[in-house]
Amino acid sequence: MKAEPDSRVVKGKDVKFSIDDFEGVESTPWEGVRNYEARNLMKEMVLGDKVLFYHSNCKNPGIAGFAEVSKEAYPDQITVLASKHPYFDAKSDREHPRWFMVDVKFISRARNFVPLSLLRHLADLSSAIPPEALGYVGQDGINEIKAMPLITRGRLSVQRVSAKCWDVIQTMAEQGGWDNISFEKKKVSKTRHPVDGARPTTRHQRMERLADDAIRDDEPEEQIIDALVPSE
C-alpha cells in the first residue's frame, strides 16, 4: 500500500503520510482510495493480512515498513460526503457507498529501507541469480520481485503481494547487504521493457481490465445513477 511521505496539498488538505506519521498513530483508516481496482483489492483483504508500507511520489521511493489489516473493508464516507473534501465524490452517498477502506495497523519500520531502485535493479537482472551480497534472496526471491505489480505496473496504489514476496522483502529489510552494490538508476531507455509475466498492456487489454474492475463493483447500476448529487 502506497503513501506519500512528503507534504502535498490537494484542495487545501495535506495528504502526507509517512512511516513516521504511521508509527505515531499505530492504526489508521486507509482513506482516499478512488480507484476501482485498488478498492476491490481492499475488499478482498482479511483481518491480519500483511502489508508492505511503501513511500511513493518522493525523492527515494521504496518500502519503509510493515503493517497488517486491522479492520476489514467498510465504507469510506467521512471524506466522501463533504463536497469540499479532496476525496469528495458526488456519485457516492451514505446508502450506496462507492468507496471503501480498511484499517491498517503499524507493525514495524524496515530496519533497512528497501528502495524501489534496488528492486528494479534485481528485477532487471537477465537471470534469476541474485548478486553475491544478496545471495540470501535466492532465485525464488528474484523471481518474486520480477513479478511484483510494483515493477510490472507501477501506478496502482494498492497491490497484491504474495506471501513469499512479503517474506523476501521483509528479510531484505532485516538483513540489508546492498551497501556495496551499485544499482544506479540508469537513464538509458525511455520505454521499459516488460518483465516476463507482466500483465499485457495493449490498450484493448487495459480497457478489458477496467471493465472487469467496474463490473465487480457490486452496486446495482440504478443506484449509481440515482445517487444524490450535493450542491456546490
Place this chain on the structure above:
DNA sequence: GCCAACGTTGGC
C-alpha cells in the same frame, strides 16, 4: 460501444 482528449500518477 468506440476512442480521442483529458487528467492523474509517480518515477526520474
Place this chain on the structure above:
DNA sequence: GCCAACGTTGGC
C-alpha cells in the same frame, strides 16, 4: 519540472 503510462470522461 518533465513526461510516459494509463485511468476516466464524454462526444459521436
